[in-house]
Amino acid sequence: MTAQARSRIPGAVPETPVSSGKLNVERIRADFPILKLNVAGRPLVYLDNAASSQMPQPVIDRLVRYQTEQHANIHRGVHYLSETATAAYEESRRKIQHFINAREDREVIFTSGTTEAVNLVMHGFGRKFLTAGDEVILTTLEHHSNIVPWQMLRDEKGIKIRVVPINDAGEFLIDEYEKLFNERTRFVGVMHVSNALGTVNPVKAMIAYAHARGVPVLVDGAQAAPHLKVDVQDLDCDFYAFSGHKLCGPTGIGILYGKAVQLERMQPFKGGGDMILSVSFEKTAYNAIPYKFEAGTPPIAAAIGLGAAVDYLLALGMDAIATHEHELLEYATAQVSGMPGVRIVGTARHKSAVLSFTIAGVHPHDVGTLLNQDGVAVRTGHHCAQPVMQRFSIPATSRASFAFYNTMGEVDALVAGIRNVQKVFG
Amino acid sequence: MADPKALYQEVILDHNRKPRNFGTLSQASHTAEGHNPLCGDHITLALELRGDAIEGIAFQGESCAICKASASMMTAMVKGKTRQTAETLIKEFRDMATGALDVGQGDHHLGRLTVFAGVRDLPTRVKCAILPWHTLHAAFNSVSSTSTEAGDDPMHAPIGDA
Numbered sequence: 257m258t259a260q261a262r263s264r265i266p267g268a269v270p271e272t273p274v275s276s277g278k279l280n281v282e283r284i285r286a287d288f289p290i291l292k293l294n295v296a297g298r299p300l301v302y303l304d305n306a307a308s309s310q311m312p313q314p315v316i317d318r319l320v321r322y323q324t325e326q327h328a329n330i331h332r333g334v335h336y337l338s339e340t341a342t343a344a345y346e347e348s349r350r351k352i353q354h355f356i357n358a359r360e361d362r363e364v365i366f367t368s369g370t371t372e373a374v375n376l377v378m379h380g381f382g383r384k385f386l387t388a389g390d391e392v393i394l395t396t397l398e399h400h401s402n403i404v405p406w407q408m409l410r411d412e413k414g415i416k417i418r419v420v421p422i423n424d425a426g427e428f429l430i431d432e433y434e435k436l437f438n439e440r441t442r443f444v445g446v447m448h449v450s451n452a453l454g455t456v457n458p459v460k461a462m463i464a465y466a467h468a469r470g471v472p473v474l475v476d477g478a479q480a481a482p483h484l485k486v487d488v489q490d491l492d493c494d495f496y497a498f499s500g501h502k503l504c505g506p507t508g509i510g511i512l513y514g515k516a517v518q519l520e521r522m523q524p525f526k527g528g529g530d531m532i533l534s535v536s537f538e539k540t541a542y543n544a545i546p547y548k549f550e551a552g553t554p555p556i557a558a559a560i561g562l563g564a565a566v567d568y569l570l571a572l573g574m575d576a577i578a579t580h581e582h583e584l585l586e587y588a589t590a591q592v593s594g595m596p597g598v599r600i601v602g603t604a605r606h607k608s609a610v611l612s613f614t615i616a617g618v619h620p621h622d623v624g625t626l627l628n629q630d631g632v633a634v635r636t637g638h639h640c641a642q643p644v645m646q647r648f649s650i651p652a653t654s655r656a657s658f659a660f661y662n663t664m665g666e667v668d669a670l671v672a673g674i675r676n677v678q679k680v681f682g
Numbered sequence: 683m684a685d686p687k688a689l690y691q692e693v694i695l696d697h698n699r700k701p702r703n704f705g706t707l708s709q710a711s712h713t714a715e716g717h718n719p720l721c722g723d724h725i726t727l728a729l730e731l732r733g734d735a736i737e738g739i740a741f742q743g744e745s746c747a748i749c750k751a752s753a754s755m756m757t758a759m760v761k762g763k764t765r766q767t768a769e770t771l772i773k774e775f776r777d778m779a780t781g782a783l784d785v786g787q788g789d790h791h792l793g794r795l796t797v798f799a800g801v802r803d804l805p806t807r808v809k810c811a812i813l814p815w816h817t818l819h820a821a822f823n824s825v826s827s828t829s830t831e832a833g834d835d836p837m838h839a840p841i842g843d844a
């Protein structure tokens with residue numbers, strides 16, 4: 257870490273470790289204009305990356321270039337701009353195909369985000385193939401976006417939802433999962449990495465177990481795609497969902513990967529233009545995948561921006577990103593777990609860059625407001641995972657979540673901020 | 683903009699640590715529940731009204747310091763007062779928290795409650811401060827002594843949905 261980085265954080269202790277240096281974090285930070293902001297008179301310490309991560313200049317530039325030189329509607333015109341925009345949009349699809357190692361580009365569907373991707377699967381697969389009494393397995397860790405759609409299906413069809421419990425560390429045990437299977441099990445929805453606790457789930461083994469029983473699996477990868485190397489063929493998942501805005505890309509765009517065999521037998525989710533081959537009032541023939549699931553004009557700029565974001569991450573290397581974030585998490589965990597009155601919620605053996613914690617006697621919302629006064633941005637609340645909060649009998653936590661552009665000095669700022677909270681409430 | 687640090691003043695921290703009128707009432711005539719799903723704040727308010735007089739008031743629940751201190755100071759303020767006085771305070775407090783009332787300028791009866799003026803610069807915390815007051819308003823309008831009326835509370839929905 258450079259002297260300049262150190263001086264950002266007043267009171268940074270000399271023993272702050274230096275990261276192993278696979279990433280040149282100071283140079284990377286220069287790519288992110290927003291990280292130069294001051295908040296409440298202090299340098300911004302942005303530790304809310306699990307909610308939304310920041311966008312580097314090359315992605316911003318790509319959006320500007322699209323909008324200034326390439327914009328037109330796609331798949332519709334024979335003119336120059338429409339062809340340029342269509343080519344850029346489809347090129348972005350192929351970038352994402354390679355990012356997750358999908359077999360074919362038509363297995364990559366642009367959605368508005370993870371939430372829409374899950375809803376697409378619920379409508380396209382669940383409403384078509386599930387009937388009363390069928391069972392869907394979810395986990396206690398799920399984000400509301402992978403719970404509520406299935407409850408809607410339950411209310412509509414009379415399916416049953418079974419939930420894998422978690423232990424005190426925030427992990428679920430694979431045999432608890434296996435016990436939930438029976439002859440009515442038709443579908444599994446599981447998150448790859450928990451947004452509330454950081455737990456990395458053994459999805460590959462879970463998928464193998466489900467497939468041995470002919471049960472397809474949807475993986476919510478919203479918190480995994482930004483931090484780990486994702487290989488959908490190696491996982492062998494049927495569906496994989498993630499969001500652009502957590503991946504240094506734009507909001508309003510996300511991905512549903514689906515195996516071609518699944519997507520082809522599913523029904524469309526939304527009806528409209530682009531998703532049809534021919535329409536008459538008697539009969540409409542649907543387009544081939546992926547277009548069958550991309551009705552109407554998509555967020556073209558955002559889709560192209562997501563392609564640029566993926567380029568940016570791949571240039572850094574997902575392994576180097578994971579290594580640096582792991583060092584941040586280890587350092588933060590060591591620092592915070594030593595603080596009296598502070599409890600880390602979520603202590604799984606395999607964790608990604610999330611540190612959820614509570615401070616004795618202080619509500620997380622007060623923690624968040626006070627940390628903000630030190631320029632430190634964390635998320636406080638239930639993290640759209642109320643069943644997880646119920647499991648730990650707490651209303652909410654404060655959550656610091658890291659990205660590859662965070663520094664050890666910023667961890668120090670978090671720790672100093674927590675100390676200040678304790679002083680105010682002392 | 684007021685220094686948000688000023689929000690966590692000693693008065694507020696003290697009411698958070700030792701909330702007044704914390705508990706239940708054996709003789710409650712009106713109750714209501716207030717809930718802020720955004721941060722999980724949840725309070726139950728019980729009133730003992732005799733005619734228009736607030737003979738007793740108590741609250742319970744789990745909430746952040748801002749909400750708890752606001753509830754504690756509210757109960758201390760309205761106890762022994764009339765319903766009309768409390769309704770006036772509800773309106774003034776709400777106006778102060780949302781920035782419609784500048785406590786340095788206009789006429790008001792908020793007294794020590796002006797320590798909450800700083801929340802208007804923290805939009806996500808405005809609801810925390812107002813929740814007890816909305817719940818009091820709901821309790822006045824509850825028809826029985828059970829809390830199941832909370833769902834019909836006209837002030838409940840705007841808080842919950844925001």
Ligand SMILES: Cc1ncc(COP(=O)(O)O)c(C=O)c1O
Pocket residue numbers: 306307368369370371372399401447449450451476477478479499510640
């Ligand atoms: C694990 C997980 N799943 C799903 C979502 C929903 O993502 P989005 O709001 O982008 O649709 C999030 C983000 O909050 C998440 O963390």
